[in-house]
Amino acid sequence: MCNDRLSGSLLVLFGALVLWRASTFPSLAGLEYGPGLFPSIAAIGLIVCGALIGFGSRGRRKAPSTSTMPPQQTGWRMAARPMALLIVILGYGLLLDLLGFHIASFMAVSATALIFGMRAGGAVLLALPLVIGVHLLFYSLLRVPLPWGLLTPMAW
């Protein structure tokens, strides 16, 4: 699960990208410093730390885990669930304005419930009151302009 070589390399790569982008920023009139300074500091920091993490020592080691969770199970199904959740959120972001808050949220909640192992009927029973509750709290009480999307004709 914990792969220092990979995460270190990714940090170095990312730092280099940021450094390259930051070098294109203009500098402040009369000074050698400008908008690029802080991104560059962060980028150099990332490159150095990434190198230390990924290539600092030869021996394979396990990082001290800050996670408070029980030991993780292995198997592709376990890794697949977080991926599926990310896809649900991606879809939510893409479809929110189009479908509107109510339909998109209903779908997202049902899908999440299914991912967490609920039956289809239960998922619907959970999603419906939840969406109504969130609507009342955020739209009616807090006046957050949630998008109506497809349901715009019904909006109040």
Place this chain on the structure above:
Amino acid sequence: MSASTLTSLFSPASLTVIAACTLYGTFIGAMPGLTATMAVALLVPFTYFMDPLIAISAIVATTTTAIFAGDVPGTLMRIPGTPASAAYVEDAYRLSRAGRSRSTLMVSLFAACIGGLVGVALLALIAPQLARVAVQFSSFETFWLACLGLSCAVLTSNGSVAKSFSSLFLGLFIATIGIDVAVGHPRFTFGNYELFDGISFIPAIIGLFALSEILRSAQIGHRDQPANAVQESFSKALHEAALVLRRFKRNIARSSVLGTLIGALPGAGADIAAWICYAISRRFSRHPERYGTGYIEGVTDGGSANNAAIGGAWTPALVFGIPGDSVTAIAIGILLLNGMSPGPQIFTESPELVHTLYGAFALSNLAMIPAGLLVIMASSQVVRIPRRVLMPCVLLFSLVGAYAITNSVIAIWTVLALGALGYAMEANGFPLAPAILGIVLGTIVEENFMTSMMKAQGDLLAFFDRPWAAALGTLTLLLWALLLTRGIYESVQRRRYPSPSSETETYP
């Protein structure tokens, strides 16, 4: 405290808000994955409609109770409700498995109350004195203070130095996204005008803390740990808790004071305070070998320290305008919206705000006791909510809460990106706290650096010209040297003993 402050604090409106926020904080804190910061973040839209004094009371009441209530799911399900409860979750959970969940929670409730009261007392004592010094501060001192805050975040986190620094630099990078402060050049926005204002802080927090928690929980699967059926009776638990509190009263006193001081460091909040006080408690304990195996002593320390830190965190926020943690960062935003700028002048210009803050702290720590006892008695019901019901709810609240801040889909993208990042970071042993502080303090560091540079016309030595700046600067540089040595020591150690040595904690 003046009479007018008392009347405004005990007005029906103020009392209602404090009572409501106490219950709200208890509920949110008790829900795993919903943090105290999130509770405050979701409260922000409400505070627009409130008097600033009441808004501050609302924030104080919510955080105080949410930090305590974070112990409830930690004790019963081994999922800390807020990161501040993570330090002693193992002990609390094992005590609960042994049928002692109620007494454990009561211990942490009363420890939290004492810690909170000590925290606000120290805040009231220290802050005005510091403010007298701070009136003389300029951008140079503020720059060093913020740097100090960032360094503390690395020093106090419990990962390897390289990984903590990586987390910090990632946070600093995220803070640079958007229009830059000096010349107004858009950075890393790729033409997306919604990114010009930078990454919104609240969606970022929700992503890093809430979504990453949901993802982790999805990976582990739906093995709901059943709540322990054997529960102590109320009176027996209360009696047990009183015995524990008497036995470890010195721990509570020590951790309350220490927790306040740690919380007062710009950059270190309740979670860091709990970690450090737990570690110190273990070092000085007569039974260090029992820590982590279901031993109550660490719970008294961590439980009082994290609530004390909330009071402490307001010290830098009020005195310097530099947030001590992410909650005070949000609070500063609300004050600014109401036309009040935190800083040393607030003590002379609006003393009623400062006094109301003290009063709200004292009041909500007392109101926490009945609310806390209520949630302890109902906690086995709370825990019966299975994860497959809870997690979809948390997800929707996270997404809509983030959306409510920006009113645009960009918030969803922020939550998604930072949630995935936070999940990947935690899975690989990178601590999250330095990243958050990088995001909060990065802007402050850069703004003050650029202002100072323009004032000094590019002369770096100007950062050491003024006496306080020189002192703070030297302190910061010393801290960096210390961190560097620790980092080198760590890598030498690892080279020598490849695997097991890095497993031990690396507390300062």
